[in-house]
Amino acid sequence: MRQFFLSSFMKLRLPRLKRMQHYPVETQQLWFETLIRTAAKTEWGQTHFYNQIRTPQDFARQVPVQPYEEFYPWIEKCLQGNASVLWPGKYQWFAKSSGTTNDKSKFIPVSPEAFQDNHFKAGKDLFASYFETNPYSRMANGLNLVIGGSHEVNRLNSGSRSGDLSALLLENLPALYAHYRTPPKEISLMGEWEKKLERMAEIVIRQDIRAMTGVPTWLLVLFERLFEMKQLEDKNLLHIWPNLEVFFHGAVAFGPYREIFRKLIPGDRMQYRETYNASEGFFAFQDQKDSEDLLLLLDHGIYYEFIPMDQWGNTHANAIGIGDVQLNTNYALVISTNSGLWRYVIGDTIKFTSLSPYRIRITGRTKHFINAFGEELIVDNAEVGLQEACRQTGAMISDYTAAPVFLEGKNQGLHEWVIEFSIPPEDSDKFIQVLDEKLQKINSDYAAKRYQNMAMQMPRLHIARTGTFYQWMKDRGKLGGQNKVPRLSNTREYIETILPLL
Numbered sequence: 001m002r003q004f005f006l007s008s009f010m011k012l013r014l015p016r017l018k019r020m021q022h023y024p025v026e027t028q029q030l031w032f033e034t035l036i037r038t039a040a041k042t043e044w045g046q047t048h049f050y051n052q053i054r055t056p057q058d059f060a061r062q063v064p065v066q067p068y069e070e071f072y073p074w075i076e077k078c079l080q081g082n083a084s085v086l087w088p089g090k091y092q093w094f095a096k097s098s099g100t101t102n103d104k105s106k107f108i109p110v111s112p113e114a115f116q117d118n119h120f121k122a123g124k125d126l127f128a129s130y131f132e133t134n135p136y137s138r139m140a141n142g143l144n145l146v147i148g149g150s151h152e153v154n155r156l157n158s159g160s161r162s163g164d165l166s167a168l169l170l171e172n173l174p175a176l177y178a179h180y181r182t183p184p185k186e187i188s189l190m191g192e193w194e195k196k197l198e199r200m201a202e203i204v205i206r207q208d209i210r211a212m213t214g215v216p217t218w219l220l221v222l223f224e225r226l227f228e229m230k231q232l233e234d235k236n237l238l239h240i241w242p243n244l245e246v247f248f249h250g251a252v253a254f255g256p257y258r259e260i261f262r263k264l265i266p267g268d269r270m271q272y273r274e275t276y277n278a279s280e281g282f283f284a285f286q287d288q289k290d291s292e293d294l295l296l297l298l299d300h301g302i303y304y305e306f307i308p309m310d311q312w313g314n315t316h317a318n319a320i321g322i323g324d325v326q327l328n329t330n331y332a333l334v335i336s337t338n339s340g341l342w343r344y345v346i347g348d349t350i351k352f353t354s355l356s357p358y359r360i361r362i363t364g365r366t367k368h369f370i371n372a373f374g375e376e377l378i379v380d381n382a383e384v385g386l387q388e389a390c391r392q393t394g395a396m397i398s399d400y401t402a403a404p405v406f407l408e409g410k411n412q413g414l415h416e417w418v419i420e421f422s423i424p425p426e427d428s429d430k431f432i433q434v435l436d437e438k439l440q441k442i443n444s445d446y447a448a449k450r451y452q453n454m455a456m457q458m459p460r461l462h463i464a465r466t467g468t469f470y471q472w473m474k475d476r477g478k479l480g481g482q483n484k485v486p487r488l489s490n491t492r493e494y495i496e497t498i499l500p501l502l
Contacts, residue, residue, distance in 0.1 A: 013121075013128040020299040021357035025323040032056060032303045035336055042084045044074060044342060056305075056321055059343075065307070065319055065334055067345045068106050078109050078340075081159055086340025087111050093172070094162040095279035107162055108279040114339040115172050117301040119165075122282035125297070129287040130246065130273060142210030142243055143182045146170075147200070147218050148189075165279045166214075182207055193479035201225045209241040213248045215484060216257040217399065221470065223264060237265045250275040252484045253362070255383040256397040259390065260422050276362060280346050281337055284360055293359035298322065301338035306331035309349060319343070325352050330363055330378070349378065368488050372404035373413050373455050375446040377439065379487050385438040386419075392434045393425035399469035399485050403495040405460070414457040418498050420464040432461040468501050 020027050036059070040050040048062050064070075074086055083090045086109065093115075097106040110119075131137055149164020161171075170188055178185075183200045190196035205226050212219060227235050238244060244265060249257075254274060261272070276284040276294055281302050284294035298304070304322055309330035311317035319334050333348050335341060350360045364379035371377070386397060400419040417432070425431035436459055440447035449455040473479055476497075486494050 011128050011131060013124050014132060016299065017125050017128065020297075021295075024298050024358055025321075027298045028303060028322050031299070031301065032059070032336075035301075035303055035338060038338070039087060039340065039342075042086060042088060042340070043077075043082075044086045044340070048342075059336075060305075060319060063343045065305075065317075065343045065345060067347070071341070071344060075107055075109060079107060079160070086342070087113075087338070090159070092160050093168050094160060095165040095168055096162045097279045106279070108341070109339050110165075110168060111339045114281070114301060114337065115169070117338055119169055119277070119282050120174065122277070122285070122297055122300050125300075126248065126273070126275065126285045129285070129295075133287070133289050134246075134271070137245065138243065139210045139245055140180060142208035144180055144211040144213055145183075145204055145207075145209045146181050146188065146212075147214035147222065165277070182209070197222060197225060201229060205229055205240060207241075208243055210243045211246045211248065212244070215251040216249055216254060216261070217252065217484065218479075219247075220257070220260065220398070235264055238267070245269060246271045246273060248273050248275055250277050253379060253383050253487075255387050256390075256400065259396045260398070263396070276360075278346065278348075280335060280341060280344065281339070283333075283335075291359075293353045293361060296322075296358045296360050298358065303336040305334040305336075305343065306350075307334060322358060325355070325358075327352050327355065351380075364488070368486060370402065370404050370415060370488050370490055372406060372490060373449045375443070375449045375456065377415070377443060377446055377488065381439055381443050381446070382488060384442055385435045388438040389425070389431045389435040393427055393431045394423065395421055395425035395431060396423040398422045398466075399464075401485055401487055401489070401494055401498065402459075403489045403492045405492075412453060412455060412457045415459040416462070416495060417459055418462045418464055418468075418495060418502070420466065420469050422466075424463065428461060428463060432459050435459065462499070462502055464498075464502055468498070472498050472501055 036045075036050050036053050039045040045051075053059050053062060077085045078091050079094065081090060089111070091109040091111065093110045095108040095110050097108060130139075146166070148166030148170055161168075167189055170185060173181075183203050187196060187199045187203065190199065201222060204222075223235075223237060226237075226240055230240060232239055247261065247270070249272060254272065258272070261270075271289065274286040274292060274294060275282070282297065282300065283302070284296045286292060287295040296304070305319035306321075306325055307317050307319045309332060312332055325331065328351055330349050330351050333346050333350055335344050335346055337344070347365050349363045349365065351363050353359050353361055361380070369376065369378045382402065386400065390396060398420045400417060402415055402417045405414045405416050417435075436450065440450055469485055470479075473483060473485065489495065
C-alpha cells in the first residue's frame with residue numbers, strides 16, 4: 001500500500017516533466033519573465049531597473065554576471081533581517097555551504113518559493129522518474145536513509161536560521177515524506193558528526209532500508225561502523241539491508257566510489273542515480289537506467305545562462321541561453337533563481353551531452369582545476385584517468401586530491417597526487433604511469449606540456465594511509481553533511497596541509 005500510494009502520487013508529475021522536455025526554450029522564457037516580474041519592486045530590482053527589462057538581452061545589459069564574493073553585500077542585508085532586498089519578503093532560511101573554494105562559509109538565501117518550486121518539486125520529479133523506469137520497484141515499502149547536516153540560529157538575525165541545505169530541507173519537509181525517511185529528525189539535525197554517526201548506526205542497523213540519499217564519502221563511514229556492530233567479516237551490505245535497491249548520490253563525482261559500492265553491495269539489482277542538488281538549487285538528475293547523463297531541470301524556478309569556458313575570465317564574455325548551447329562544450333553555469341540570486345556564478349562547469357532533451361554532465365569547478373603550465377586539467381579529466389588507472393592495476397580509490405609542483409630553477413613542474421585507496425594498486429608505478437598516459441590521450445593541452453618532459457615531468461604519487469582524509473576533514477571542522485574533499489587545486493593551499501599527515 002505504501003509503495004502504491006507514493007509511486008502513484010509521484011507519477012502525477014510526469015506530464016509536466018515531459019512538457020518541459022518538449023518545450024525547453026519556451027519553459028525557460030516563462031521562468032525568465034516570472035522572475036523579473038516578481039522581483040521588480042525589490043531593492044535589487046529597482047536598482048537594476050527590472051521594470052525596463054523585456055528580453056534576456058536587456059537583462060544581460062543591466063545586470064552583471066558575478067560570483068558570491070561580489071554578490072555578498074546584498075546577501076548581508078538579507079542576513080541582517082531587511083525585507084524585499086533580493087526577493088519579496090524576508091528570508092527565514094540560509095543554506096550554509098561547505099566552502100570548498102575557500103575556508104569562509106557562504107550563506108545562500110532560500111525562499112519559500114525555492115523550497116516548493118525548486119527543491120521539493122525536483123525531488124518529486126526525481127522519484128517520479130525513478131518509478132517510471134522501475135515499475136516493479138518496492139522502494140517505498142521500506143525507508144530512505146538520508147544523511148544530512150545540521151543547522152543553527154543565525155547570529156546576525158535571531159529571526160533566521162542557517163545550516164546545511166539537507167537540514168533546511170528536513171525542517172521544511174512536507175509531513176507526508178517524513179514517513180518514508182530515516183533517521184529521526186532529532187538525530188539527523190545533531191551538530192556533532194561522530195556522535196550523530198553512532199546514534200544513526202544504532203537505529204538504521206535494525207531498519208528496512210531500501211534507498212539511500214547522500215554523499216558517498218559519509219555513507220562509507222557509516223557502513224564501516226555497521227559492519228563493526230554486526231561483526232561481519234564479509235562486508236556485504238545486503239546482509240544488513242537485504243531489500244536495498246537504489247542510492248541517490250550527489251555532491252562529489254561518483255566515479256572513484258563506484259567499484260567500492262559494487263563490492264559492498266554485490267549483484268545486479270542495485271541502482272545508482274546521480275543528483276545535482278546544490279545550496280543554490282536543484283539543477284538536474286539522472287533520469288535513465290543506462291546513461292549517467294543528467295536531465296537539466298528547466299521548469300523549477302531557475303533561469304539558466306552559460307559562459308563558454310574558453311571565454312572564462314574575459315570581461316566581455318557572452319553568456320548564452322539554453323537555445324544557443326552546443327554539445328560537448330565546457331560551460332560555466334550562471335543562474336537566476338526564485339531565491340533572489342541574479343546572474344550568479346555558481347562555480348560549476350558542465351557540458352551538454354544531449355539537446356533533445358537537454359542533458360548534461362558536470363565537468364568540474366571554475367576554481368577546481370590545475371592550469372599551472374597551460375595543461376588545463378579539469379576534474380572530468382582526472383576522474384577518467386583515475387578510473388583507467390584503477391582498472392589496469394586492480395585498485396579502488398577512497399579519496400584523492402592533486403596540486404601542481406611549480407617550476408623552480410632548472411626543475412620542470414609536475415602534478416602531485418595524494419590518494420587514499422580502499423584497495424591499493426598492484427603496482428603504484430604502473431598506476432601513475434597509466435594515469436599520466438590516459439590524461440595525455442584525453443587532454444591535448446596536458447599532452448603538449450608532457451611531451452618529452454619539456455614543461456612537466458611525470459606526476460608524483462603519495463599513497464595515504466586509511467583514514468587520512470577523514471582526519472584532515474575533521475581537523476578542518478568539515479565532517480559530514482555536504483562537506484567534500486577538494487579534488488584539484490591550482491595552488492598548494494590544500495595539499496600542503498595534507499602532506500604532514502601522510
